[in-house]
Amino acid sequence: MASLAEVKAFRGEEREWEDRSWFPPGPQLAVCLSGDKNRLADLSDAELCERMAAARRQASWAQAQELAAIAELAARRHAQDEHHDPDYRVLSARESLLEEVSVALAVTGNAAATLVHLAERLTHQLPGTQEALQAGRIDLAKARAISDATDHLPDSLCARVEDTVLDGVEERTTGQLRGKIKRLVRRLAPAELEEQTRKTVKGRRLELWESGHGAAGLALIDIPADDATAVHNKLTAVAHGLKQDGDARLIDQIRADLALQLLRGIPLPEALHAPPVDAEPPASTPAVPDTSEEIGDSVAEMVGHAAQRRLEELRAHVEFHGRLADLPRLAARTVQDLHERLAPLRDTTCGHGKPGYRPPAALRRQIEARHATCVFPTCNRRSEHCDIDHTTPYGTRGTTCGCNLAPLCRRHHRTKQTTRTNETTGWRLFQPWPGVLIWITPAGTWHITLPSRQ
Template sequence: MSTSVAMANHQHEWEDRAWSLPDLPPAVQLSGQRERLGDLADDELLEVARAARRRASWAQARELAAIAELHRRRIDAESEVDPGYRMLSAHESVTEEVAAALMLTSSAAATLVHLAERLTGPLSATGAALEAGRIDLAKARVICDTTDDLPDQATQRVEAAALEKASDQTTGQLRRRLKRIAQRLAPEVIEERKREAVRRRRLELWETPSGTADLALCDLAIEDAHAIYNKITAAAHGLKTDGDTRPLTTIRADLATRLLQGTELPDATRTLLTHTCATPAASGVAAPAGVPHETRTAAPGIGAVPTDRTSTASDRGAGGMGGVGGTGGDRCSGGAGGEVGGGYHIRSDTGGHSNGRVGAEAEVASLADIVDELLTQARGRARPADRRIAIGQAAHHIHHQLSDAREAACQGDTHTHGRPGYRPPAKMRQEVAARHTTCVFPTCNQPSHRCDLDHTVPWRPGITCRCNLAPLCRRHHRLKQRLDWQLIQIWPGLLIWVTPSGTWHIIRPDRQ
């Protein structure tokens, strides 16, 4: 099936389902393309905005329904099998599959999978309201968050109360109202939820788009949080009264920073801030010892920004990766090398040790495009039920075809391929870490120095060589162990993930 045919089928699918979209007001039907919005009156523009939001809600409901169906299939397929501690469960696996397909962080994908389960299960009425455009995704999240862990009867009553007025309330108004209702219906559950959250209290750090960073104390007991905030605010007001010209918000931030850094404060300020510091925490929960430091690169719930090192099948529509024009014969010239299916060649000097670094990187980029095209062709030839197997076989076939060229490129001064031992030498570890600065899963931001240096093909029968090593965080190392996932390193630093759905993700070296 060609990409053009897939695109045509994709368009027909939407045309066939157009009847289920929320009704459009006359102004929207008459507005035509974007350029004609200038002809509409102000109230008609607001009608267009409201109709677009209803359509967005419908699309988000369909997205969640698709995720829920995928999750159900994966869980059913593994219901009789215990994956063991060395690999991820089916639930965790589908979370990573969604993360890779939608370019989300694992935490954001987990939130989406959980929401999909809830809106197609106990909160199906909320899912129907989202699909009809009566509420948006933000309000659906509020309903889901409030009813988590509530008994079934309480969940139904909270949901009914929410949907009664949700379309006329902001998310803040809805959250406050549902919180009161849930507290009245299930006070014990709400109290236990609060205690559990306090037990998970933590300090989090993430970078912001402006080049700064946010530092947050999360899930403190509410009394402790208010006490800290009020005390710092009182000290800030004191400095303001003494003539400090900085904004109050800035003074608060600077005071907190100086306190945490141990910087000397004025006597009056220090006395005020430390007056009741010896008071035990109101939560009554002892601080755990030995808590590991955790750093985030994005705010919680925010998807990671995709990097140029990753190409995904989902980026190109239903037909998989975009095709590459031309023939392989004029892609790579000169040098002894290996032939990839269809007459494509790759030079044996393609790699990080080439004197022509720019040329070598161009060769690797060209190889990635060639592989992309070959996998697209394999997908088009396979039946839908056989695509995962066909893509995996095609990737392994490419890996086999490049074996001689890969061996020639990896031979050093000793003219041997790889090292005999399991542990790579320091120089090899440094090269792999420089090649991939993070875990090689498409959406993972875990720095490579915190990852396992994994043998893509297990050490036996695999080898310890730069063409068989890549950093994997512990979670994605366990994901790789699953039989329905495949990871193939066809060239040093050039890897292919094949998912249980038969999509693929090509990982390039970071410098590209």
């Protein structure tokens, strides 16, 4: 029988991506994916399928590297926790880790917590899943499915479930994988599954989030499955009834409108006849230019660029001399130097001089208008629900003034406070210009927060 190569030679063609399913992810596959000769227009349909599968394997490999780095950083922060007494006023090293991951990856605190938990689970309880992710046999969604479904199990049973579900995992979708794990856990550990269900339901909640284009999402999370099914079935039955009566809306739209009317307190049957929800966003009011802040905005932008240049120079210097451990201390010194150099211009522009520790109501409104949310890089908590913090502590050269105040939610206020207890590994926060905040993480990376309207 002729080989595949002989068949291709007979046809007078050579396909770069055919039968590449064996190619493992890693640096070599990255080179293949980025090669100029692999232009998509030149590939056959079969090669395009092979290439998309190869790209998925490569993405899984990269995600495994990301999680491994998170797990290593987590291990180092755990070691720091063991050498420090707990202090409720500041974040623990574990909590600080979540903030570091959050700013490093530009994700929310909840997303960072999910990644840290998954990274530690793969490292300690699910090594087979970690290996499958790195080998490109599964993607991140499947790794999360395995982790979530086995989170409550003893280690011995967790390993047994993992071994079973990884057999043939490449051929299953995430939904099929979750179903198999659920059936397996129900058979092997019914008591543990029931206990985990009770714990999950205790965390039930109503979540609200913006979904874009002036719309939002509202959802009941972790309610009992039977209750969720009953509510959904009832709304569906009513929606089908309205549809049969000639309602032009889609079933999904009727269900959503009906649920919203009921939650707003409109009883049946009035809710059935309520008009459809008007999803058009209100017309926005044109922004009125504020010429009084134009100079400050320009200076803020210059401060940001100057800080970036200084920090890049610093990083190059430290890396050249191989003293990476000194990066947090040297970065803080550099930003402090920038803060002091701008002092004369800051003093002239700001004027200073607000008596007392607590800012007056007018000054607080000014700070809240300048920053609509907490000034931590990834935080979205509204500034009116935040503490108005003195960037430089009050009484130690810190004044109650617009150039030294910024909104910090209670958690990130505690993040900033770690500087007081640990000058070496704590977080550092500077405000070299009113409204321009520079954060330096325990690892020495830095992040600039500008006024909201920028």
